[in-house]
Amino acid sequence: MVTLMGNRRRVKHTTKAPRTTRRSASSEQETSRLHAHLQQLEQTLAALEADPELQADEKATLRRCYQERLELLRLQLTLLPEAKTAAFAQSLLQAESSEGGKLRAIRSVQRLARGRALGGGNRDSQCVHEGALEEQADRLQRARIDKASQELREVQARLAAVRKRITALKAGEKKRAATIRQVMKIRDARKRTKREQEERAASQVSPPQLPPSESPVEAPPVSPPPSDPPAALVELPALGESPFPEQQFRHYPDSREVWLAGQRYSVSEQGNEIVAILWTGWQSDTPDMFGKDILKKIGSTSADARLRDAFGKSSPLWRKLIVHSPDARPGTYRLNLRKA
Numbered sequence: 001m002v003t004l005m006g007n008r009r010r011v012k013h014t015t016k017a018p019r020t021t022r023r024s025a026s027s028e029q030e031t032s033r034l035h036a037h038l039q040q041l042e043q044t045l046a047a048l049e050a051d052p053e054l055q056a057d058e059k060a061t062l063r064r065c066y067q068e069r070l071e072l073l074r075l076q077l078t079l080l081p082e083a084k085t086a087a088f089a090q091s092l093l094q095a096e097s098s099e100g101g102k103l104r105a106i107r108s109v110q111r112l113a114r115g116r117a118l119g120g121g122n123r124d125s126q127c128v129h130e131g132a133l134e135e136q137a138d139r140l141q142r143a144r145i146d147k148a149s150q151e152l153r154e155v156q157a158r159l160a161a162v163r164k165r166i167t168a169l170k171a172g173e174k175k176r177a178a179t180i181r182q183v184m185k186i187r188d189a190r191k192r193t194k195r196e197q198e199e200r201a202a203s204q205v206s207p208p209q210l211p212p213s214e215s216p217v218e219a220p221p222v223s224p225p226p227s228d229p230p231a232a233l234v235e236l237p238a239l240g241e242s243p244f245p246e247q248q249f250r251h252y253p254d255s256r257e258v259w260l261a262g263q264r265y266s267v268s269e270q271g272n273e274i275v276a277i278l279w280t281g282w283q284s285d286t287p288d289m290f291g292k293d294i295l296k297k298i299g300s301t302s303a304d305a306r307l308r309d310a311f312g313k314s315s316p317l318w319r320k321l322i323v324h325s326p327d328a329r330p331g332t333y334r335l336n337l338r339k340a
Contacts, residue, residue: 031080038073041066053191058183065176072169075162082159089152096144105141109133201256202268203312243338249321251279258317265317270310273298278322278335287335288328307333 045066049059095101110133250259256272258265267275277297281289291307298310311318323336 027080031077034073034077038070038077041070041073045070051187053187054183058187061179062183065180068169068172068176072166072173075166075169079159079162079166082155082162086152086155086159089148089155093145093148093152096141096148101141101144102137105137105144106133108140109137198268201266202271203314243336246337246339249279249335249337251275258321260317260321265315267315267317268310268312270298270300271315271317274307274310274322275335278333282335282337287337288325288332289334290331291333292331294333
């Protein structure tokens with residue numbers, strides 16, 4: 001029977017060991033997951049702080065929401081070791097309150113009495129009576145139980161405070177998530193509206209009107225010399241308008257507007273820079289400028305970049321204002337203006 005009981009105990013012990021191992025592994029996985037989520041939230045908050053599309057009040061709202069989420073994760077990380085400490089304190093209290101705790105207290109008192117007896121003096125007077133031994137052991141056990149109970153109450157109080165704060169933070173998680181979604185939706189709508197306005201300003205212009213005294217003139221075909229690049233690669237605009245008087249041209253770089261013969265045209269950011277460069281060349285008596293040089297000045301590094309792409313497909317400025325003079329070398333561009 002003893003052997004059988006011993007085998008049962010061993011079998012029971014062997015079945016408990018894997019559960020403890022699995023519980024420890026699960027706790028470590030939960031801790032790793034919480035740490036990874038915490039790091040991800042910190043990176044997201046840093047990226048939102050550096051987002052130029054967000055306004056100051058929106059950043060403050062997102063910062064508050066994400067800081068509450070970070071606090072919730074930190075409290076969840078604190079909850080795991082506190083729960084282990086509470087379980088250990090509970091097991092310690094149970095151990096001190098059991099018969100084993102009583103035996104440990106009796107042995108402690110016996111060792112104390114034996115030490116006093118070996119210290120000298122009257123052995124009979126120093127020996128502890130059996131009743132006094134039990135009474136002293138009871139006091140020792142009660143003191144240990146009180147200490148373990150106090151430790152358990154302290155750990156349970158800390159654990160309850162952490163759980164209470166976690167419950168309060170979890171209660172507002174839906175509201176925080178809705179606030180974050182609303183702020184991000186407003187930001188995306190603002191970016192989309194800004195992008196549409198830029199595209200509309202670059203492509204939507206008023207239809208050009210020819211002055212009554214001026215009529216379109218067809219430019220004669222130009223055959224480039226053999227040493228120059230092929231005309232197909234240069235893509236020169238035809239001179240479809242007679243040169244406009246210089247007084248009819250106005251360029252406003254700050255608002256990206258061009259006024260030509262009483263008509264207002266909006267240009268893109270790169271088109272604005274190209275017009276400014278050609279206008280500077282016109283004022284410095286070097287109106288014809290190579291397209292490659294202009295692209296370098298505006299910071300274009302693509303091998304397939306073309307000046308025409310900066311004005312859009314529907315912009316009339318490409319053949320009305322930006323032209324190629326038949327007397328100039330292929331690959332050069334100028335403003336279609338003439339001195340008054």
